[in-house]
Amino acid sequence: MAKTAGIIIIGNEVLSGKTQDINSHFFCTELRQLGVEVREITTIQDEIPLIGKEVAEFSERFDFVFTSGGIGPTHDDVTIEGIAQGFGVKVIRHPDIEARMRRRLGADLNEARLRMANVPEGATLLCADAPFAPIVQMRNVYVFPGIPKILQERFHSIKEQFRDAPYYLKNVYVRHGEGIIATMLNDLLVKFPQLMLGSYPVLDRPDYKVKVTLESKDQQYLTQALEAFVASLPKDGIQRID
Amino acid sequence: MAKTAGIIIIGNEVLSGKTQDINSHFFCTELRQLGVEVREITTIQDEIPLIGKEVAEFSERFDFVFTSGGIGPTHDDVTIEGIAQGFGVKVIRHPDIEARMRRRLGADLNEARLRMANVPEGATLLCADAPFAPIVQMRNVYVFPGIPKILQERFHSIKEQFRDAPYYLKNVYVRHGEGIIATMLNDLLVKFPQLMLGSYPVLDRPDYKVKVTLESKDQQYLTQALEAFVASLPKDGIQRID
Numbered sequence: 001m002a003k004t005a006g007i008i009i010i011g012n013e014v015l016s017g018k019t020q021d022i023n024s025h026f027f028c029t030e031l032r033q034l035g036v037e038v039r040e041i042t043t044i045q046d047e048i049p050l051i052g053k054e055v056a057e058f059s060e061r062f063d064f065v066f067t068s069g070g071i072g073p074t075h076d077d078v079t080i081e082g083i084a085q086g087f088g089v090k091v092i093r094h095p096d097i098e099a100r101m102r103r104r105l106g107a108d109l110n111e112a113r114l115r116m117a118n119v120p121e122g123a124t125l126l127c128a129d130a131p132f133a134p135i136v137q138m139r140n141v142y143v144f145p146g147i148p149k150i151l152q153e154r155f156h157s158i159k160e161q162f163r164d165a166p167y168y169l170k171n172v173y174v175r176h177g178e179g180i181i182a183t184m185l186n187d188l189l190v191k192f193p194q195l196m197l198g199s200y201p202v203l204d205r206p207d208y209k210v211k212v213t214l215e216s217k218d219q220q221y222l223t224q225a226l227e228a229f230v231a232s233l234p235k236d237g238i239q240r241i242d
Numbered sequence: 243m244a245k246t247a248g249i250i251i252i253g254n255e256v257l258s259g260k261t262q263d264i265n266s267h268f269f270c271t272e273l274r275q276l277g278v279e280v281r282e283i284t285t286i287q288d289e290i291p292l293i294g295k296e297v298a299e300f301s302e303r304f305d306f307v308f309t310s311g312g313i314g315p316t317h318d319d320v321t322i323e324g325i326a327q328g329f330g331v332k333v334i335r336h337p338d339i340e341a342r343m344r345r346r347l348g349a350d351l352n353e354a355r356l357r358m359a360n361v362p363e364g365a366t367l368l369c370a371d372a373p374f375a376p377i378v379q380m381r382n383v384y385v386f387p388g389i390p391k392i393l394q395e396r397f398h399s400i401k402e403q404f405r406d407a408p409y410y411l412k413n414v415y416v417r418h419g420e421g422i423i424a425t426m427l428n429d430l431l432v433k434f435p436q437l438m439l440g441s442y443p444v445l446d447r448p449d450y451k452v453k454v455t456l457e458s459k460d461q462q463y464l465t466q467a468l469e470a471f472v473a474s475l476p477k478d479g480i481q482r483i484d
Contacts, residue, residue, distance in 0.1 A: 015279075016279075016280070017272075020264075020267045024263075025262045028258065037257075038257045038258070040284065041283075042283070073421050112420075178314050182316045182317070182357075183353075198260070203391060213260060
């Protein structure tokens with residue numbers, strides 16, 4: 001079984017269409033490369049009870065949970081409060097973060113900014129020596145900022161701890177439509193029930209109509225499934241395999 | 243109260259990072275312009291019980307539910323079965339869709355393709371005379387295909403039925419950082435508790451640091467809130483308003 005993950009995107013700006021979320025796709029792509037199966041993404045409003053409910057539920061259901069957004073100094077930054085409520089703990093001011101902020105900001109440190117030193121009680125800090133603010137980890141929940149550039153830098157700095165056995169993937173570009181190959185796909189799953197099999201029709205491509213993806217953590221199983229699928233297709237049915 | 247909506251993105255291809263979902267952002271943008279409040283997006287795997295659970299829950303919680311993906315002829319297209327399970331009804335073959343497919347495909351119609359004529363019992367068809375397949379509506383759930391071009395065309399053909407009172411929006415581009423203006427934002431919400439207020443820090447812009455969004459369905463209330471916010475900022479604090 002692959003390790004599993006859930007992603008929680010927090011922000012009215014995404015739901016109201018003001019911002020296009022690119023963080024969930026980043027997490028999905030990176031985690032897949034690490035061999036981790038993302039099972040679900042939820043995008044929710046900046047509301048403490050909603051955040052608490054989703055975080056607590058995802059934390060139970062998945063090995064890792066990643067949140068994005070809602071950790072700045074303003075009124076709509078309530079992710080930390082939400083996580084604390086979800087786990088039934090208090091919000092505390094973390095002395096290490098506060099000390100770091102005092103060093104960096106000096107007299108410019110105010111109450112609003114100090115909110116960014118808040119963590120759920122029991123949280124640990126990752127990359128505590130990095131030049132930027134640390135990543136807050138609460139149980140199996142990793143708390144990231146919403147700004148994509150910062151989120152990506154921070155994820156890359158800790159990602160190796162999530163690595164699991166890799167996925168092996170083959171893409172088969174098929175000249176026939178889904179209506180024709182659906183039977184072959186069903187037959188393939190009967191023979192290879194553990195195969196992860198995807199079928200994605202493509203419009204406006206003259207050279208193929210469907211991209212079929214075959215995937216497994218067992219490389220030999222994948223090779224056998226690929227051979228069986230290729231053999232089942234009509235001659236000249238394949239544009240290419242990569 | 244605005245009408246509310248929930249969006250359900252169905253597809254392993256999104257969760258495994260193979261495809262970047264652009265449909266949820268399309269729905270969020272369009273629905274906001276129609277005056278509808280999107281409350282939540284969930285992205286889930288192609289599994290019947292998961293789809294059923296989410297659809298039934300969203301249908302209870304929101305005025306409108308939009309699904310994307312999982313309605314083709316192949317093994318991983320299980321959205322219709324999921325919706326039927328969620329509402330506790332059977333899947334039936336819709337005679338109008340089947341007749342249309344027989345006219346168009348003739349001898350090329352096979353069992354796999356006929357799956358696309360399946361609907362949950364009790365569903366109605368929208369745009370039944372359009373050149374493409376109709377949109378299936380089951381109670382307050384609207385079922386869309388995952389291919390963005392088709393999804394967008396079909397949404398535009400039915401969107402007027404969702405129109406509600408419009409949102410009014412003002413964007414204020416502020417030269418000071420969030421740590422400085424957080425207090426003004428909090429004060430503003432004390433005076434204007436019904437205001438929808440967003441604060442989005444921007445990196446790498448020389449001319450402003452935060453985009454503040456003020457939004458309301460009451461245009462006069464928005465105007466008063468904007469005046470109060472502008473008056474609360476330091477002189478020369480605003481780069482522009484639009």
